[in-house]
Amino acid sequence: MLNNISTRKKLMFFPALFILNIIIAGMLYSYFNAKVKHTTEAQISTEEFIQDLLKGRISVYQFLRVSNEQRAQKVRDDFANLDSEVKQLQATLTEKENIKLADKILELSALYVKDFDLFSKEKIRTYNEGTQAESAEAKRLILEMRKIALELEKTLNDINKRAISLKEDASSTLTTVLLILAIVSSILFILFSVALSSLIVNTLNDFKHGLLSFFSFLNRETSDVKALNAKGSDEFAQMAKVVNENITLINEGLKKDNQAVEDALKVVEKAKLGYLDVQLQTQANNPQLLQLSEALNSMLRNIKRNTDSISVVLKEFSNYKFTSKVDSSGIQGDMKEFIENVNFLTGEISGLL
Structure with missing residues (x-):
């Protein structure tokens, strides 16, 4: 599959994977950091709830010392503020338990305020009358308020603990997710690096073995050449296809040249035996060999023509005709000397007769 992808695209995978990794890491960090921030704010809010409850109870104690409507309203305001903050936080909560x-x-806050309203009316009345002793109803309400306050405090502590736990879980999850992402990314980088490097090395080795096989053929070490592996459409496959095309052309040319040399040797052997009517028919691919073939054919034709001319003159001797001579124009060297000797012999015999 990787053979069908260009090397440039393969190498582009690394920065693409890096960018994708950064984007995913950023998105995960943004998501879990928002959760950490939200749970941190929830933790702070729940701690403020505890402080608001403490303020409300302090206001109750102050009301017990000086029981008037102003102090009673201060208690109601403190618990109203607690209710408002709890509602604001509740609107952002996603955990069902929270x-x-x-x-x-x-x-519980509503029950506490309800009991306080009943208690405050009785307390303000007795305070204004100067009565120090608490009525049975007032004592009952105080006990009920204390019970509700303790339950409210416990519930506030519970939601605070859960907020702290959620914050720690979110922080731990963020760390775990980023660690897993780093490990997975590292594994992907390593696997792809190994796969890509192995592919490139194997392709280069195939390329090298193919070229060595071709060079062995050129050096006459082998009689055949193997084509390079050109599977795929990447740069290496394209180079292999080009090399294979040239190997095919050169191989065919060498075979033609080898055949031409073989035929030339056969022609020479026949010429050595005295056959001068032979010609080299095979067309060589190498221009120099082609030129040599043409020169050899031309030489054989000239020798054949000269020997034929000499043969004609010598055959005339059998008919007692000694007047013909062999034309030696354009001929040099040993052949010219041979023709001149034949012509001299013809002239001498003709003179004697």
Whole structure:
């Protein structure tokens, strides 16, 4: 499959994977960091709830010391502020358990304020009358308020602990996810690097073996040449196809040249035996060999023509005709000397007769 992908695209995988890794890491970090931030804000808010409850109870103690409507309203305002903050947080919560705890806080707060309203009316009345002793109803309401306050405090601590736990879980999850992403990315980088390097090395080795086989053929070490592996459409496959095309052309040319040399040797052997009417028919691919073949054919034709001319003159001797001579124009060297000797013999015999 990788053979059908260009080397440039293969190498582009690394920066693409790196960019993709950065994008994924950024998205994951943004998502989990938002969760960490949200849970941190929830933790801070729940801690503020505990402080608001403490303020409300302090306001109750202050009301017990000086029981008037102003102090009573201060208690109501403190718990109203607690309710408002709890509702704001509840709107952002996603955990069902936390939502239930927020509902419970609002419910307990409402019960506490309800009992306080009943208690405050009785307390303001007795305070204005100067009565120090608490009525049975007032004592009952105080006990009920204390019980509700303790339950409310416990619930606030529970939601605070859950907020802390969620924050720690979100932080831990963020670290784990980023670590897994780093490990997976590293494994992908390593696997692709090994696969790509192995592919390139194997392709280069095939390329090298193919060229060595071709060079062995050129050096006459082997009688045949193997084509390079040209599977795929990447740069190496394209180079292999070009090399294979040239190997085919050169191989065919060498075979033609070898055949021409073989035929030339046969012609020479026949010429050595005295056959001068032979010609080299095979067309060589090499221009020099082609030129040599043409020169050899021309030489054989000239020798054949000269020997034929000499043969004609010598045959005339059998008919007692000694007047013909062999034309030696354009001829030099030993052949010219041979023709001149034949012509001299013809002239001498003709003179004697």
